[in-house]
Amino acid sequence: MKPAEFTYHRPDSVGEALRLLADNPDAKLLAGGQSLLTLMNLRLARPTAVIDIGRLTELGRIFDDTEDLVLGAMVTHRTVEVDPLIAARAPLLADAARYIGHIGIRNRGTIGGSVAHADPAAEMPLATLVLDATFHVESATRGKRQVAAEEMFVSFYTSALEPDEMITWISVPAIRPDQGWGFVEYAHQHGDYGLAGAGCLLTVGPDGTVAEVRAAVLSVADRPLLFVGAEAVGREPSDQLWENLAADWAARTEPAADDADYARRLCAAALTEALTDATRRVAARRGEAEVVR
Structure with missing residues (x-):
């Protein structure tokens, strides 16, 4: 199918893009187009105006800012996957990006x-x-504001x-030597939508016990679900601890799949x-830090 009729705009600056958004309440921003164009071709989305922000190259930058890594909203998934600064400062992002579609989509x-x-x-x-x-979010009429990730995702x-x-910048706390990360996704084949997936960030104390653990899962609710493992704090990391915690967290999910129990088992795994x-x-990171000392 072809999309319904719309007006096409291609601004040259963030300010111009924001003014166009303010003047066209039904407009949609076009960045990479990997989601929007499909919905428009199926006529599941019918914006009266499309604002192509592909020329906003200033939003394609990446840089360090004190303890955070700052990414422009136009940074591509492929850049997230291969950029050495992201790999060093936010490796969970790089690992997650490798599961996104195929290389053409990531580009x-x-x-x-x-x-x-x-x-x-x-x-x-x-x-x-x-x-x-x-x-970091901007509007021509509302000005600037910051939205925490825990508040950003509302529902489907x-x-x-x-x-x-419009999102302009994303600040990500950089990983520390006392932290480790993991990202796993299960799909029928690479590039397909994940049947289940999980990412986590583990922080340990000087004695090696759990200081904090944050994890989230995809495809088993109307948004990515975050879990914070307060019950694991002060305990030694172990296979049994993680299996118990994963089982408890997976039981709290609400999969829309035909076989919800199977989806929860995948989520727990x-x-x-x-x-x-x-x-x-x-x-490994703590060991490297000890060697440096």
């Missing part, structure tokens, strides 16, 4: 577009949620963004594997 799709689309099966919303990212394809707002990977990585 075009953007991190800001994925977050704004708020697909509960998408990898970038989950990863930013685990990492406690902050989204619904975010906390107002119609005239993904969580267990991700937590185990995080344990291995934080042990």
